[in-house]
Amino acid sequence: MDKIVEKNKNGLHGQIVIPSDKSISHRAVMMLSLAKGKSKINNFSKCADCNSTLNLFKNLGISYEYLSDDTLVLISSGKLHKSSVELDCGNSGTTMRLTSGILAGQTFDSVLIGDNVLSKRPMKRVIEPLSLMGANIESDNYTAPLKIHSSNLHGIDYSSKLASAQVKSCILLAGLFAEGITKYTEPYKSRNHTELMLEYLGASISNNENTTKIEKSVLEPKDINVVGDISSAAFFIAAGLIVPNSDIIIKNVGLNPTRTGLLDVVKMMNGNVEILDKRIISNEPVGDLRIKTSDLSACVISGDIIPRLIDELPIIAVLATQAKGTTVIKDAQDLRNKETDRIKAIVSELRKLHADIEETPDGFIINGKTVLNGDCELSSFKDHRMAMSLYVAGLICKHNIVIKDFDWVRISFPEFEKMMYSLNK
Numbered sequence: 001m002d003k004i005v006e007k008n009k010n011g012l013h014g015q016i017v018i019p020s021d022k023s024i025s026h027r028a029v030m031m032l033s034l035a036k037g038k039s040k041i042n043n044f045s046k047c048a049d050c051n052s053t054l055n056l057f058k059n060l061g062i063s064y065e066y067l068s069d070d071t072l073v074l075i076s077s078g079k080l081h082k083s084s085v086e087l088d089c090g091n092s093g094t095t096m097r098l099t100s101g102i103l104a105g106q107t108f109d110s111v112l113i114g115d116n117v118l119s120k121r122p123m124k125r126v127i128e129p130l131s132l133m134g135a136n137i138e139s140d141n142y143t144a145p146l147k148i149h150s151s152n153l154h155g156i157d158y159s160s161k162l163a164s165a166q167v168k169s170c171i172l173l174a175g176l177f178a179e180g181i182t183k184y185t186e187p188y189k190s191r192n193h194t195e196l197m198l199e200y201l202g203a204s205i206s207n208n209e210n211t212t213k214i215e216k217s218v219l220e221p222k223d224i225n226v227v228g229d230i231s232s233a234a235f236f237i238a239a240g241l242i243v244p245n246s247d248i249i250i251k252n253v254g255l256n257p258t259r260t261g262l263l264d265v266v267k268m269m270n271g272n273v274e275i276l277d278k279r280i281i282s283n284e285p286v287g288d289l290r291i292k293t294s295d296l297s298a299c300v301i302s303g304d305i306i307p308r309l310i311d312e313l314p315i316i317a318v319l320a321t322q323a324k325g326t327t328v329i330k331d332a333q334d335l336r337n338k339e340t341d342r343i344k345a346i347v348s349e350l351r352k353l354h355a356d357i358e359e360t361p362d363g364f365i366i367n368g369k370t371v372l373n374g375d376c377e378l379s380s381f382k383d384h385r386m387a388m389s390l391y392v393a394g395l396i397c398k399h400n401i402v403i404k405d406f407d408w409v410r411i412s413f414p415e416f417e418k419m420m421y422s423l424n425k
Contacts, residue, residue, distance in 0.1 A: 107178025
């Protein structure tokens with residue numbers, strides 16, 4: 001489906017409740033599937049990716065029912081069972097990478113598959129450390145399908161060159177089934193939803209700066225309230241900052257410090273964002289955000305902040321086109337390993353809008369402030385975050401734009417357009 005986006009002429013106004021965090025929803029299903037008993041997940045994300053995780057664990061023996069549109073009860077025996085079918089992860093890299101850690105220590109064999117896009121994404125980053133733990137995984141040159149054979153795992157002391165929450169989570173989840181202590185060290189602290197949830201569910205886990213230790217553990221069934229997804233809020237934060245005459249409130253936004261790099265960047269850019277009613281829900285910090293149109297300034301984004309905003313870099317590139325000065329984003333080479341090469345993709349599409357942006361090996365350089373022209377057709381590259389970033393850019397373009405394959409937004413945020421429209425009056 002192609003989408004025409006028109007310039008916003010009146011500003012964005014009102015308030016929205018941001019949908020549930022996809023990362024936390026994934027993990028809630030995975031970990032509660034390992035906890036014997038009945039648990040409730042409130043505000044569960046019903047995006048395509050999270051449904052892939054839910055259906056996968058149903059095939060591994062858990063049962064569930066919805067009590068309402070976004071509340072489900074999950075029942076588990078505490079042990080997973082061999083699936084009679086291949087386990088389909090859809091488009092979700094989180095599902096494939098994290099589940100591979102869980103399945104590596106089971107008493108049965110499994111096969112993980114994905115769609116055409118996921119089947120091209122690199123899995124070496126999880127296969128190698130899992131193999132060091134004793135896992136036996138066959139792959140197609142380190143891509144899916146992954147054939148995971150039953151193995152006896154043992155703990156390892158692993159130092160990763162990459163700050164990746166997916167790799168870290170995979171190894172920590174495998175550590176639940178490994179003899180001895182599993183120790184994982186990363187160069188920078190990546191998002192820690194897995195560690196917080198494991199702690200909440202009673203796992204034997206500890207953290208010291210960038211190193212996390214875990215031992216074989218039995219998880220407890222508990223209710224989990226999923227906070228709103230700051231990666232989804234990012235598009236509304238950006239739109240509120242750059243669409244003239246805007247003043248919006250975004251409610252129930254997860255404010256985990258390992259995920260709030262975007263807010264730090266907005267602060268460096270002199271953006272007007274106010275945090276309201278900060279609180280803790282199911283071990284996760286959450287609050288409401290008020291955003292107003294701002295005169296933005298350029299900044300340099302690099303180093304240990306990158307893992308805290310890796311998914312937000314495409315929309316940050318859009319923000320940077322409206323910031324005075326030169327914005328430099330570097331140390332973000334892992335952005336090339338997402339649903340598409342997001343560095344190449346965002347540079348090529350913003351250039352079509354007459355943005356002054358240059359691709360570098362590990363990021364991009366953007367000179368602003370630039371008037372975006374529009375009157376062109378843009379590619380989403382079948383990447384949900386690209387599609388939404390370009391939509392926000394379209395709100396400030398002089399002329400309409402057309403975004404190809406916009407329906408890929410459903411992967412993470414099916415409510416996106418409806419919620420943006422509610423503010424765009």
